Amino acid sequence: MDNSKETKNHHIVQDATDTMSLSDVNSSIEAPKDGSFWRKLLAFSGPGALVAVGYMDPGNWVTSVGGGAQYHYVLLSIVLISSLIAMMLQYMAGKLGIVKQEDLAQATRDRTNKPGGIALWIMTELALMATDIAEVIGGAIALHLLFGWSMIASVLTTAFDVILLLLLMRFGFRKIEAIVITLIVTILVIFAYLVILAKPELSAMFGGYLPQIQDLSSKTPIGGGDSKLTLTLGIIGATVMPHNLYLHSSISQTRKVDRKDKSAIKEAVRFMTWDSNIQLTFAFVINSLLLILGAALFFGHANSVGTFAAMYDALGDKTIAGAVASPVLSTLFAVALLASGQNSTITGTLTGEIIMEGFLHMRVPMWIRRVVTRGLALIPVVAFTVIYGGAEEKLDSLLINSQVFLSIALPFAMAPLILFTSSKKIMGEFVNPKWMVILGWLSFIVLTGLNIKLIFDMVAGWIG
Template sequence: MTKEETQNKFALDEDAASLEEVNGSVEVPKNAGFWRTLFAFSGPGALVAVGYMDPGNWITSIVGGAQYRYLLLSVVIISGIIAMIMQYMAAKLGIVTRMDLAQAIRHRTNKPIGFVLWIMTELAIMATDIAEVIGGAIALNLLFGLPLVVGVMLTVLDVFLLLLLTKLGFRKIETIVITLILSILGIFLYLVILSKPSIAGIAGGILPRPEIFHHDQLLLALGIIGATVMPHNLYLHSSIAQTRAINHEDPAEVRNALRFTTWDSNIQLIGATFINALLLILGAALFFGHGDQLQAFGDLYRALSDNNIAKGIASPVLSTLFAIALLASGQNATITGTLTGQIVMEGFIHLKIPMWARRLITRVIAVVPVIIAAIVWGGTEGAMDNLLVYSQVFLSIALPFTMIPLIWFTGSKKVMGEYANPLWISIIAWISAIGLTILNFQLVINIVQQLIRLF
């Protein structure tokens, strides 16, 4: 046994397996055909994909279309490609090392660095959960007229729903998430077809154009990118990629798992990118010229019933479908955010508490600042939307603290052996990480400048 294999064995002996209750719980067929094997490995990609179509993505994509028509469509596509690369590396880290990203960081950094990364990750998960709580609460308000504070409190019940689903089996969670994704896809595809978008405009927006780099367009492009690649998804994928039962002593099985996990991830992320593209196309086809009036979820909800904006197709039914899609998006991302909270808590600090308590703590930590904001700012839609924007800003700051260790580990032959990233993947990954970091910090600076002007 090599020194590296000994280190990995020590890590596995010291740590419980990542998400121990579901680790290796899904059987995969041996020597089966392509489609049957792909079906067995399909699921983790869907849980990851929901993070790329959460409520934080909605406003930027729809407003991007409403203000600049199809210009920023290429930005949505580029963001999707970067997501595929990052998630491929996260899944590979989990399958090869049998550790999630949090465990890998704990075992390969000193205590001060590990502590800082843990704090940043916990805050990033809190910021992610805040966005999902807000999206769910606003959807309940739009659909049923519930006060936003009440809607926020109801989202705590999601934790117990997830606990029940886990007891039924991890495949049940994957199935529900996929169903919700298909519901969101169906709703927005229907809305886009009704809006009759310009095919020529869509084709022209697929390739990047110089106008993207003009000041106002660039700001919104940064928002789209900043809301796309999220830190928690990388931790999540490195863990749930291990839910399939494979023989890690057989290199052929490991390679097969990597192959089909990558297929699953890419298919689901293509779907997420398509939904984000539909959001932008909907904004361009229905709301172009009204971008300044669409700064919040409530604005979008009401616009779909306003004949002066959604000309020709305005209907309360469309508004209701939009709110249902928003609720489904919030529920989906809630499930994955809660799972990630467990992964990080166990991976970084080995904290072992009952499953229901872990999940309840994760959710309550996120709910508290939302309730405080709702009380202080009057519980208005605008206040909630502002808090959602601030949460996305923090995710922009936290992203490098997750991407850099991931790229470093998966590019290292000491850690990954023969499965280390090829040079061309490493180059693309580092360029993406550096570029995203610069763009995200530019986004933070722009938002801070806007806040300074307001006050």
């Protein structure tokens, strides 16, 4: 690449950080036309990591560790199925971006009437707010555990992570990808170490990945806790994140592709798929480790690990975690939690911009967008903190409910994505194969049915 192209791309990235519009970095990162498979994969690697972050945010922690503590290894099958669905949906989202040069928000808004587009925008914004609530709670509790700050001070401190993101944007998009990957590796290493110390029962663990026909509405977990249906939908909502579909469809466009060459587009889709699946495999491993940790150390003690603080304390309590208990493990847990919250903050902000520009055709500076998004998420968290005096079990309950809401919001992003990428008219030769169309709609129907059952159970519980 000559110097003039380098200068042009530098200005594109610099403009993106100044005007704070993610769309300006589309086609700004060079991808080699020639070279080995590994060289090309390295060039296309990065967007998958940003997507995978949403699959291991603080919202996953409570639902996954709690699932293991309450139901042993049974819900590992839900983690596996959710991860496979996620890989399929992220493939569709990334492909939509590369082939049509549209993100999912743009594609949805352009193909729906105004009332429908606004309704979907509102649902998506609520889902993003639910995601941000999990990040606020996770980050605040990590600060509280590590430094001993009061909960209200820790919650308010999370408002300042907007400054961190704005500083990161100054370094360019590729640097953000590198930072995110580093934080993912940190989380993976910490939890792999914790699980190795926990010495899980291997036969029961691997058996947990086999789907079992069970009563999802069971409300009698060992040690107390939530129903299987609530935790199942919480795991799905925390694993298959609706905002990630919008994010991937946008950032998959950051690599420069020769639009006139169909083979170049096919290659871009292929390496996007490799990148996405590799990173989502890491996310699957981390989510499995979270649930395995809960099952191996805390099964039968669900009431003792119902909150982040309780998990932190339990890792240092020999009466609960056994011989492996250590203050060092508790500290590692809090460090991983803080890393997870910061990682999710980065991608949540980027997604907020995509949603606003795509649905409303409105561009605002990223710092304004970030302040508004984080401010809205802070309101319920601050309210719960003040009303309940910083009681962490109330904050964790709010977090779990935010993940269940994400599961309810997911079909509203799934339906248009499956519809668009299954249309020959829209995608041409890149249309989804028949088997994928069937699996996509089947996943949509099952998830929607489970959501309806959950809402029905909740209403029945209120009436009763």
